[in-house]
Amino acid sequence: MAQLAHITDLHSGRHDDRIADALIDSLSEQAPDQIVIGGDLTQRSRRSEWKRAVGWLDRMPAPWIATPGNHDIPMFDFTRRAVSPFGRFRLNVGEDLEPSARVDGALVICVRTASPHRRVEGAVSRESLTQLRETLDAGRGDSPIVLVTHHPLALHPASQRAGHTVVSGDELLSTAEAGGVDLLLSGHTHRPHRGRPFSVNLGGRNLIAAHGGTACSTRTRADEPPSWQMVTMEPSRIALKMFAWDGDRFTAGDQSVWERTESAGWMEER
Numbered sequence: 001m002a003q004l005a006h007i008t009d010l011h012s013g014r015h016d017d018r019i020a021d022a023l024i025d026s027l028s029e030q031a032p033d034q035i036v037i038g039g040d041l042t043q044r045s046r047r048s049e050w051k052r053a054v055g056w057l058d059r060m061p062a063p064w065i066a067t068p069g070n071h072d073i074p075m076f077d078f079t080r081r082a083v084s085p086f087g088r089f090r091l092n093v094g095e096d097l098e099p100s101a102r103v104d105g106a107l108v109i110c111v112r113t114a115s116p117h118r119r120v121e122g123a124v125s126r127e128s129l130t131q132l133r134e135t136l137d138a139g140r141g142d143s144p145i146v147l148v149t150h151h152p153l154a155l156h157p158a159s160q161r162a163g164h165t166v167v168s169g170d171e172l173l174s175t176a177e178a179g180g181v182d183l184l185l186s187g188h189t190h191r192p193h194r195g196r197p198f199s200v201n202l203g204g205r206n207l208i209a210a211h212g213g214t215a216c217s218t219r220t221r222a223d224e225p226p227s228w229q230m231v232t233m234e235p236s237r238i239a240l241k242m243f244a245w246d247g248d249r250f251t252a253g254d255q256s257v258w259e260r261t262e263s264a265g266w267m268e269e270r
């Protein structure tokens with residue numbers, strides 16, 4: 001059994017110190033095997049924001065991997081945005097913008113959707129698609145495969161947004177389905193929809209998708225508080241539970257449990 005904590009959209013510079021400290025405490029209490037950070041560690045990719053974000057990373061209670069979000073690219077420093085858009089991310093987080101990790105057999109793969117050519121929307125490069133195919137070809141097995149992006153690849157049924165937020169997102173989804181991905185994790189919208197995952201049908205097989213909320217920023221949406229989610233994975237069972245800020249601490253919500261079926265892929269237990 002593997003336990004993966006998914007946190008995203010921390011937004012150093014538009015954060016709440018009290019919530020950030022409580023986030024670290026909550027992660028420590030739940031003791032995940034691995035943490036994956038889905039981008040937007042900073043608000044404007046300023047040095048002071050990165051210094052604070054690195055302090056959070058140093059306090060993480062488990063091994064972590066991270067991929068950048070659109071806010072981790074300089075917004076108003078046009079020269080840096082053009083010449084070295086991910087320079088500060090690489091300096092402070094790591095060279096690899098699309099890391100992966102094995103968690104007790106489960107495979108967690110990050111794909112970068114943040115692009116210096118897009119201000120809000122995402123885009124997937126040809127290189128990223130090729131790398132994902134190679135990683136999936138080498139990583140097939142019985143244990144779940146998790147794909148982590150900053151931008152959502154599929155819209156939640158309750159979302160009021162229209163259209164896609166990722167250029168070449170459909171091709172990324174097709175690649176994920178062909179490679180046996182089981183779970184899609186994303187951020188960006190700050191809308192976890194009260195921690196309700198949903199199914200995405202691709203080629204007659206259901207995948208699970210879950211949007212993460214902002215982990216510790218003040219940039220909340222639709223009265224949804226800061227939150228993070230724990231994913232517990234077994235070969236034929238995936239459970240997701242959201243931990244939401246209640247004004248004092250992060251408290252656990254309902255758990256959504258999914259079972260792998262031979263005919264239809266992943267189905268939620270009712």
